[in-house]
Amino acid sequence: MSVEVVFWSVVLARFALPLLIPLFPLPAIIACLLLDGVDQTIFQTFGYDPPFYQSYDKAMDVFYLSIAYLASLRNWTNPAAVKVSRFLFFFRQIGVVAFELSGVRLLLLLFPNTFEYFFIAYEGVRTRRNPLRYTFKFWVIVAAAIWIFVKLPQEYWIHIAQLDLTDTIRDVPWFLPTLVVAVLALLAVLYFFVRPRLSPADWSWRFRADPLPEGIDEASERAAYQAAHRKVLDATTLEKAFLIGLISIIFGEVLPGVEASSLQVFLAIAVFVVINAAIGLWASKRGYSWNSAAVSFGVVFATNVVLVILADVLLSRGPGQLHLVDALFFIFLFSILATLYDRYRPIADYRAAGADRAGAGR
Template sequence: MPDTLAMLVSWAVVILRFVIPLFIPRYPLPAVIASMILDTVDQTIFQQFTSLPLEGYQEYDKALDIYYLAITYLSTLRNWSNLFAFKLSRFLFYYRLIGVTLFEITQLRELLLIFPNTFEYFFIFYEFVRLKWDPKVLTKDKLITTAAFIWIFVKLPQEYWIHIARIDTTDWIKDNPLNLIIVIGWAAILIFLAWWLLRDLPPMRSGLTVAASYRNFPFDGSLAKKVIDNYTSKKFFDNFINYELIEKILLVSLLSIIFAQVLPDVRASNFQVAIGVSLLIIINTELSQWLSRRGAQWRSIIQEFIVMSIVNFGIVLMFHVLIARYEGSINLFGTLFFVFLLTLNVTLYDKYRRSQIWSQAESAIFAGQK
């Protein structure tokens, strides 16, 4: 097979793995399922259509998995109206992210069993419910029961199967076709338990709600006076350390440490990565707030991403020139890759966290009027 075709197939797969997750905020369920399917079949595509070595891709594959998971979490900021479900999903996401970070540092596979990826399937459950119901019908008890069910009956067996026992399901069935009956039986049990969780919900509404709704709250509206928001409240500008800044530093630092472990030719320590990322986030946050204080409003999230990318790339290039004068060096390509992912996550976080803050304020005002 020509090398050109092999490279085209490889680049097409990688580009799709970058692009498809960007649709999750707008079309959560189909985009998540598409991302999961592509993650499952990408290695098979490489084996069938290319002769390229896959050893190096395994490291990028891990990074792309975390990238997809982060976009999925950020979409909950944008879309989820059930605030308890959002808080529970946030815990599940960071619990998994911390586990993956510890695994990449220690290479102890048991950590992936202790910190299972319950968040991913919990997200799918919520978005499946949103297709036919208002997610606010999900009570705290039902959400906790669902998370426990996914954790115990879905993710623990899956994490053990993949990471501890290291069994390939396809090969396992090929070795003994009767094992397919076990897989079908287990799937039937899970479907029954899912039905049991949904059996007492109100009647379904007509049609399917595939696209997630999103509202831009007016900065000069009545609600703006009751919201503590980095971008609209003058009072909040006086507080340099705030919840949003801390979460952004935690989120992007953990992501960057994971990328530093799995990507080749990263010469910085985990501490250096965390410090460098934190400085960039602080600069980005203060720049955005400085612009907002002067009445600047982004016309679109794409415009904000482009402007902040130019700023961050400029900082990195300036640092690259300065450190070279003192006989130091950085991996410029790897650093720019970090900066691209950092800027994307920070931009989405700033945009969607703002929506979550305003939605919480609106819910609190509505509850107070009852």
């Protein structure tokens, strides 16, 4: 097998696996996490050191975490947990953007990636128990525990001390035995002390995402909900602009060959978000919708390609210039995230509105 085949197989897997997170949240995100940890080992096994891969690695990390956040909008039945998830996700992305723009590694410690393990914790709970059992306070405590006891040490190890696990195991003889003992001790605590105190499970093991609420499980229902509750310029459009804009800045900073400034990337994405919001709202009010995510993506992508081509034609008549390859890459990324966001955000809003009504009725 050629090294090029190995390289592109890994890259394709790193882009394809995250797309399974909305349907199989826990197995898919763990698979993404594992692949992220072994991709370099795979390349080394074949004697290949792909140029610029560290940059692509960062970009793909951001991509799969973004899909995980969107999956939380689709799947999570506890609106309180969604609020915590939203904060943790955007908090981290702001820190990553600040780091990419400044190069100050301390920012990665101050803005730890708590979201990823919080997502895993929620989905771990959901495999056996109803997340609606647990209050906002519970989810905040879970997030705080992950933040303090897991992510801060990990972020310090990786980004401040800049230590490598493989090198440390090789160079420090006592490290691996200590690590094994610590893991076994943790497992023993979980099995002998935590497990017996857990409340009875609500259901057998669940690894597939739960069914969507009946009132919004069809594309036509989501379109009707958006037509009734959305405006072109509203909080949803703002969140989507920040979501895709921040991610695009990170991609623009880490990927080689991107010449646009961070501000240019963000403003361009914001313009596309607003235009897409206007088109989407127009389509929703006229009842246009597609149950197939692939068809929805195709429509969004084709629309944005046309917009990019028009922009290129207009700019070519003046002093401006549009780098089509960069633009099409960002439009591809934008279209994936925008499609999923537009499909999943109404579901989260629908659940939150139902929870508010239930709370008001008590």
